[in-house]
Each structure stands twice: as C-alpha cells, then as structure tokens.
Amino acid sequence: MMFKVLLIDDEPGALEGMELWVPWEEIGFEICGTSDNGMEGLEKIRELKPDLVVTDVNMPIMSGLEMIKAWREQGKSEVSFVVVSGYSDFEYAQKAMHYGVHHYLLKPLIAEEAEKELRDIRAELIRRSKRQRLEQIADYEETVTVLKKLITAQPLEEGEQTIIRGMSALQERWNICLLQVDSPILTEFRETASSVISTASSMFLVDGDQGHLAIIYGFNGEELESNNWSKIIEIVQDYKGQRIFVGAGYSQSSLLEIGRSYRTAKTAVKYKFYEQGYDGITLYQNIEGLQFSHPYNQLQLMDTILRAVELMDQDEFTGAVDRAREVFHTSSTQPDIVKKLVVHMMYRIAEFTCMIKDISEEEIIEKYGVYEIAGSVLNLDELMGRLRAIGMEVIHLLLQEQSQQAQGVIFEINQYIHEHYREGLTIKKLAEVFFLHPVYLGQLLIKRNGMGFNDMIHKLRIEEAVRLLGDHSYKNSEIAERVGYSSYGQFAKQFERRMGMSPNQYKNSKF
Numbered sequence: 001m002m003f004k005v006l007l008i009d010d011e012p013g014a015l016e017g018m019e020l021w022v023p024w025e026e027i028g029f030e031i032c033g034t035s036d037n038g039m040e041g042l043e044k045i046r047e048l049k050p051d052l053v054v055t056d057v058n059m060p061i062m063s064g065l066e067m068i069k070a071w072r073e074q075g076k077s078e079v080s081f082v083v084v085s086g087y088s089d090f091e092y093a094q095k096a097m098h099y100g101v102h103h104y105l106l107k108p109l110i111a112e113e114a115e116k117e118l119r120d121i122r123a124e125l126i127r128r129s130k131r132q133r134l135e136q137i138a139d140y141e142e143t144v145t146v147l148k149k150l151i152t153a154q155p156l157e158e159g160e161q162t163i164i165r166g167m168s169a170l171q172e173r174w175n176i177c178l179l180q181v182d183s184p185i186l187t188e189f190r191e192t193a194s195s196v197i198s199t200a201s202s203m204f205l206v207d208g209d210q211g212h213l214a215i216i217y218g219f220n221g222e223e224l225e226s227n228n229w230s231k232i233i234e235i236v237q238d239y240k241g242q243r244i245f246v247g248a249g250y251s252q253s254s255l256l257e258i259g260r261s262y263r264t265a266k267t268a269v270k271y272k273f274y275e276q277g278y279d280g281i282t283l284y285q286n287i288e289g290l291q292f293s294h295p296y297n298q299l300q301l302m303d304t305i306l307r308a309v310e311l312m313d314q315d316e317f318t319g320a321v322d323r324a325r326e327v328f329h330t331s332s333t334q335p336d337i338v339k340k341l342v343v344h345m346m347y348r349i350a351e352f353t354c355m356i357k358d359i360s361e362e363e364i365i366e367k368y369g370v371y372e373i374a375g376s377v378l379n380l381d382e383l384m385g386r387l388r389a390i391g392m393e394v395i396h397l398l399l400q401e402q403s404q405q406a407q408g409v410i411f412e413i414n415q416y417i418h419e420h421y422r423e424g425l426t427i428k429k430l431a432e433v434f435f436l437h438p439v440y441l442g443q444l445l446i447k448r449n450g451m452g453f454n455d456m457i458h459k460l461r462i463e464e465a466v467r468l469l470g471d472h473s474y475k476n477s478e479i480a481e482r483v484g485y486s487s488y489g490q491f492a493k494q495f496e497r498r499m500g501m502s503p504n505q506y507k508n509s510k511f
Helices: 012-021 038-048 064-073 087-099 111-151 158-168 183-197 227-237 255-274 299-310 314-331 335-355 361-367 380-423 427-434 438-449 453-469 476-483 488-499 503-510
Strands: 003-008 029-035 052-056 080-085 103-106 173-181 203-207 212-219 244-248
Touching: 003 012, 003 038, 012 029, 029 038, 038 052, 038 064, 052 064, 064 080, 064 087, 080 111, 103 111, 111 158, 111 203, 111 212, 111 255, 158 255, 173 183, 173 255, 183 203, 183 212, 183 227, 212 227, 212 255, 244 255, 255 335, 299 314, 299 335, 299 380, 314 380, 335 361, 335 380, 361 380, 380 427, 380 438, 380 453, 380 476, 427 438, 427 453, 438 453, 453 476, 453 488, 453 503, 476 488, 476 503, 488 503
Parallel strands: 003 029, 003 052, 052 080, 080 103
Antiparallel strands: 173 212, 173 244, 203 212
C-alpha cells in the first residue's frame, strides 16, 4: 500500500534534500507534490489530497503552524502532518501538537532517523486506513440494510427515515438497475459489481428478493448520461454474453419512493425472457404498458409434444416444440408459467427412459439440468432448446432400443404373420403381441422385409388363394373367406392387382 506525501519548505535546498535523501518509495510513500509556503501548501492539500504532509514551521506568507491550524479549523482531520524544525523552532513544534501533530523531524535531516520515523508514521497510516475502511463498511452496510427494507416494502424506523432523507437530498433522482444473475457466476459477479460501485458516490449494491441484485443509484440531469449509469454499463459489459437479465426501473425524485423503481425494474427484467441473447439493459419505459398473459389452454401443445415422443417421430416433435415456442412468444405468456410447463414436459419425456436399458430417468433429468431450470436465468430460446434436446435424445434412444430388440424378434414377427394372416390381423394387434409401437413396427417390417405390413398380408393371402384355386372343390367366394378377406370384391381387387387377371381368368388359364 502506497501513501501520498506532500513536501513543504521555503528553503529550496532543504526541499530538495527531503526529496533525495529519504527513500520514499522503499518506505511506502510517493511524492505527490511540493510547495514553498503554507498558503500554497494549503491549496495543494485540497487539490492533491495527500495522506501525509511534511512541512517546515517558519515560512513566509503562511507558516507551517498556521497552515495546520487552518486545515484543522476546516474540520479536516484525515491528513497526517510531520513538522520539520530546527532546535530553535522546537517551541513552535510543540504548539503544532495541539492540532493533532504527533511527529516531528529535526533539521538538518538525518536520513536514518527520518526513515525510522516515517516507517512508524506509515504503520499509523495503515492502521488509520483500516479503521476508516471498517467505519465506511459499517456505514455502507447500515445504509444497504435500510435500502433493502425500502425495496422490500418493510417499514422504516424514524432514524432510518432520517438517513434516507439526508441521502435523497444529495441527488435529483434515484433509480434501480436490477440484475438476475445465473447461480454459477453470482458470487463472482457480486464481487465485480461491489468493486466498481465502491469507487462511485450515491451508488449501492443491495440483495433483492428471489435472487435479484439491485444497484441503487442517484443522478443529476440526464440519467443515461450520468457517471453512475456509465459504471452500470461497465459492470454489464464485463459479463457480456453470460446468463444475466438486466432491467432498469422508473426513476423517482425521492429515495423513499425507490420501492416503485424496484417493482418496475422487476417487470423490465422479466421481459428479458423474450429477448434474443442476454446482452443489453431493458428499460422499463420501453416496455411500459405491455402485459404478460396467463393462458391455461396450452395443454394441447403439451399433449402434441409428448405424443410425438411416444410415437418416436422426430420431425413431428421438433415441429411441435417450434409451434409451442411461437405461441409462448406471440402471447407473451408469463415466463414463470412457461418454465413450469417446459419443466413438466421434460419430466414427462424423461419417464420414457423406463423402456431404455442403458440410461435411467434420473440420469437424463440430471444431464439436462431439469432440477435447476426453475431458478436459472434462461431466455425462451435456450429454454425451448433444452426441451428440444432432451426430446430428441430420448426419441433417438427409444428408436435405438427398439431396433436392438427387433433384431431378435423379426423372425418371430414374420412367423406370426404367416400363421395368422387369415385372421383379420392388423398392425395394431401385431404390435400389441410383440410390445412394439405400431409406427415403429411398420417401419421395421419395411426395412427388414422390403414391404409394408399390408402388402405382406395381401401377398400371403393371394399366394394361398392361387394354391386353393387349383382345388376345384372351393368356390371363389369361399377361397376369399378362407384366406382372410371379408368381401369377395376386396379379394378380387387385390388378386387382379397382383396377378394381372381376375380369379376366374387365372383359373381358366391354368386349369
């Protein structure tokens, strides 16, 4: 820690000697300026704000003692003084002690003695700095506590109201910039924001409700041109692209009304849910008058999405998710409702993993962070992206699982079809027998047999009909019934389609 020191002496040689003979930087000081009289020295104290002033006593225009007295009478006590005097001036040095000066150096300066004294002074400055910092922290924390009560609508005691009124008078207007920060970066973000805010005046970082951070700031003139607004931009820019929703409320003329700013800032933050990306600050005045909807007729959307997963239809699933996103966005559905609906669907989708060997419901839920979604900072696009991702993976796993299962049962399926094609067998009945989904079973038969279920049934029936036509003991209508057709017309149609002639024509041509 380096402290600033101002050197004052009317003798150029003595002033130069102080600069050169004392190892200031090694001790922990940096010379911020010099002066040759007390009047100018007083001005430089105001301008340069040194931590330590080393001054001669006897000087023209204004003596060192008069300068110290003038500074103390102004009520300023944060500057430490060291009096440099000869033996004949020691009486003046004693008078300076009445103004809180406890250190002096004798002329001519002896470097070793000066260095030892200055090291002791530096130790005092460090202790004073720590004490002041603790006092500042205590004052700041007390103020933050009162401000938190204000924004959360808690009543203030009389003394607290006095504090707020005094602060409020320092600025023309006050506002809140509210930040909803994703949990993994919240601690780091708070530290960064605190560091930036600590260098500002009329600016406070307060923990709001529901995990929000509130930056309360005052300003004069145009808000968006104020220094405090620039610091907010600086904080936000450091975390560009990360999951942070930022909204500014409607400014108030009194800090006692800052609760209104907080409520409007919360509304602005909620609208970040429907914006692309996470950058920028939503101003309440830009969305004032907009309303969130609270529809309860979106169960059909959920059913469509879940049905697509059940059918293992990836195209239908992605289309349903896109339609749901569009409905949410167009109707400005309240973000909390959207989150609840999406989380519910993700849980339901995860339940389908009970049919998959290599992954559990808990694993898929944890993989996509379903538990954390309710408290996470996610915009609509990323939220629907997670829904799409979990659904597509589960559909893929279901298809993979059924494909593996089908490898061993395709022979049994074909054998069952050969044994039961005469019985009015449908793909739905067949799927129930083998515990497969009808859509998937149909796709599997095409892939393995080169033809669909219906084509296979008709092929087997017509092949059997051809055999029976050679037995003249059966009428054509009886053959149709024996091979599984409920009407002769249907039989004749399928026969002609496959054989290129009617049953009678075939019988006459062959027999």
